[in-house]
Every structure is written in structure tokens, then in C-alpha cells.
Amino acid sequence: MNPDASVKALASTEVDISRVQPGQSITVLWRGKPVFIKRRTQEEIDSARSVDLKDLKHPEKDEDRAKNPEWLVTLGICTHLGCVPLTDKGDYKGWFCPCHGSHYDTSGRIRKGPAPTNLEIPKYEFVDNNTIKIG
């Protein structure tokens, strides 16, 4: 019952990000799951980096979550029970999951609600300035 070869064959996706403006966010499908690619504004980066790690339920530095501070790539799956959180919503201006009320900040870190961990960061790399390869 484990994933078959045809499912595994679709394990990586390349995304063209040249048209994403600062402050915008796109959602792409990778392995059947949504991935958020957010081009953060300076303000959003600052708010993510100024947080005291002691205030976090799952302490992770923003520097470790975003290789390139302008681009945040996370799985669009709430770590509670797998719903897709809404972008730019919630108490921390990041994401808000409508199913059971988890709030994430602009670094995709859990701040409030039942989710146990931060939004997961998939394996990704910048192929060139305009392309991200996920997986």
C-alpha cells in the first residue's frame, strides 16, 4: 500500500518565480501537496527576525527557515491535521488555518492554536534567479 512508482516519479517540481511581486505569495502543487512560495517584504522579514525565540512553541530562527530572506518556501499544510492555511490571515499576519484555528507568523512558525510544529520547509534549491526546484 506504499506509494507506487508513478507517484514517486512526480517527486520534484520546478517553479518559475520571475513574476512574483514583493508581498505576493503563490501556491504550487508538489507531490499532491500545496507549497507556499512567498516573496516577503522587508517589513515582514523584520517582523519574523525580531521575534524572541522564547516566545515560540517550536523555536526556530527565521534565518534557518529562509535561505534567501526574501523568499519563504513552506509546505501549505497545517501541521495539526493537514488543512491548507489561509495566506496573510491570522493574529500574526502570516497564515491562519480555518479548520482548528492555528496561527502562523510571517516565517510560517506556529504561534497560537493546536498545531504542534512550524510549517514544514520542503527540500528546495534555487536553480537560477528565477527558478526554484522543490524536492
Added chain:
Amino acid sequence: MITNTLPKSKFGKWFNDRLPLLTLRNHLTDYPTPKNLNYWWTFGAILTFCLVAQIITGIILAMHYVATAGLAFESIEHIMRDVNYGWLIRYFHANGSSMFFLAVYIHIFRSLYYGSHKSPRELIWIIGMIIYFLMMMTAFMGYVLPWGQMSFWAATVITNLFSAVPFFGESITNWLWGGFAVDSPTLTRFYALHYLFPFLILGLVILHIWALHIPGNNNPVGIDIKQPSKDTVPFHPYIVLKDLFALLIFLLIFAFFVFYSPNLLGHPDNYIEANPLVTPDHIVPEWYLLPFYAILRSIPDKLLGVIAMFASIFVLVILPWLDTSKVRSAIFRPIYKQFYWFLVADVIILGYMGAMPAEGTYLLIARVATAYYFIHFLIILPFLGIKEKTLEVPLSITEPVLGGSSNQTMAKDNSNLRDNL
């Protein structure tokens, strides 16, 4: 205990000597049943009807349904619009699950009231709980098949419960999904299992009835009776006709849903095709799973929430040993009777909270109700069985009746009768 009406024909005898199927027939005819069974006892027959009806309508639906992500939603619309009486069959099947659960909840609460789960009927009760658990799984997987938004997100949330398992969570969910998220392989395997489980339930129902026919039915007075005796009547025609009459009333309610408001218990979002990129604003399970959903959400920790939800079902399995009272029927347990109704109210409150958003006052009430649910089974019942002063139980079903009064305490006093004579 059962008088054998053996087959009279030569072939019948030959056959029955080799495979005693015809002897089994006695269980539908002469089988002695307590004569004081009330209408709450008709739900066994109603449930059997529900199971058979779900299987028959389900097989017909399976002839027209396609279990692949790209075609499932379309094939449901095809059933609704093109297939001869497809709308009727599908609405009957979809509302049938709600009616099935309605009947099963009445059946379970009847057992709790009259103590049918107690010795010597523990195995009947445990088999019943396994049936109930399989019913929930079957209903859940059936709900996924239309591949609408509610289907997809129900599948996502429920399968993600297993991601709470430490260390193996992710491997388990990937194994369940056959991929990295709920997708076509998930749908296809749910379809295969949704087709299989009703037959497992059917097998367990046979065991359930078999185990029932060893001690015989419990009854409202909750006492052991001699079989057959003045306290019993044969299953046919007395119980058969009573069950059929109750089924008729049940079908009236059933028909109201199927013909007049077939989507009342459904959710409009399920008429939108599944979209893995958008979660509906408010996802709720079907009404019959709401109390468990409320328990899941009332615990702030993910793993503990999942454990509490499964524990709420498991606690029912061990109920025969938690309920320590020797007296079965609540009629003779004045304090248990009150706690029984508290439990009924508690479960209804939990169900209501499961449908509401998990925040503020709703969440607080859900937490109190969850705590009470476990307190009822784990603390109140064991304690009550030891401490409660029960009323005097009659020696037979006929005794209180011949005593001339429906009042059990007066009925014990037979001098009343003697004086009148």
C-alpha cells in the same frame, strides 16, 4: 430449550442431517423471547434492515461509480442525472447511513439503560462495539467517495490523525494514502475497503445474534428468565410483527429524508469538486461522528487529542467491567437512572460542540463535557455499582403483573392480591 421442529420431508431430513440449516430456522420461529420487550427492542431488526438495504443500494451504486480522482465526482453526477432511479438509490444510500447511525445510537443507549451489556452478555456487547467501530470507518470511507470538498478534507483530517503517532507518523500516513497526500490512490483503496467492510459487519452481526441466542434477550426488568416459560412468547409471530410495525414507522422517517430533504444532513460544500489547494472555511464531520470530533478538538495537544478520541470508544468496550452493579435494569437503580440521563445530555452537548467552532465558550463547554464523559464511565459507574441502594427486583416478569399493580414496590406485596381474592 428450543423445541426442534425437524423437517418432515425425506429430502429435508437428509439435508438437515448433513447441514442443520433447517434447525436454525427455529431461531426465527420458536425462539423464546421475554414477553415484556418494549419498542426499544425493535431496533435490532431495524438495524438488520439498514445493513441489508445499505449493501443492496451500495452494490447498485458500485455498478455506476468510478473510483478515480478525475472521474469520481463526475460519476456521482452521472448517477444522479442519467442512471435509472440513480437519484433515489444514491439518496437512499447516503441518508441510509444517517438512519443506520440513528438506529444504532438508540440500540446502544437502550443497552445502557437496561444493562444489556452486563454478564452474561459481555461478548454480545463487545462484538456490537466492534460493529459500531467498523460502521464508523465504513461511513467515513463512504463519505470520501463522492470526492467533493468535504470528502477530500474529511479524508485529509482523519488520516492525519495517524500523523500524531510518534516516530512512525509520516510513514503510516504515506502508507495509508499511497502517496504524499490524499489523492487518487487513496480514493481507490477507500473504495475497495468501503465495499469490503459491510460484509465484515454482516459476519459480525451473525456472531452478535448467535451470541445473543445463547442467554436469550435481556428485557426491561433485566432479570434472568426461564426459557421457554410463562415469561416468554415465541419469536414468530409476536416479535416478528412488532419488529415489522416498528420498521414501518422507521421507514416513514427514512422516507421523509429521502424524498423531502435528501440533503438536509449533508453539506453543500460537497457539491464542489475536491481541491487540494483550498480548505473549506468550516469543516465538520457527519452528525453521527460529532461527539468524537468534539473530544478530539477539546484537548489542546495533538497526540493526546487523538488518544482521548480513541479512548472514548475503548472505554465503551470495557464497560461490562466498569459497571459493577449486579442489577441490570435502570428501573431498579434510582441513582444510575439520573446519571444515565446526564450521560445522554452530555453526549448531545458534545455533538453540538463538535459542530461549533472550537473557540471561546464552545471550547470550554466541550472540555467540561469531555471530562464528564470519562468521569461517568471511569469513576461514577464503578463507584455507583458498589454504593447504590437498588430497589427490589421481581422474581419473574409475571410476578409484578399478577400482583395487580404496575408499581413494582406494591407488586412485591402479594397480600394485596390475596385480600381481593
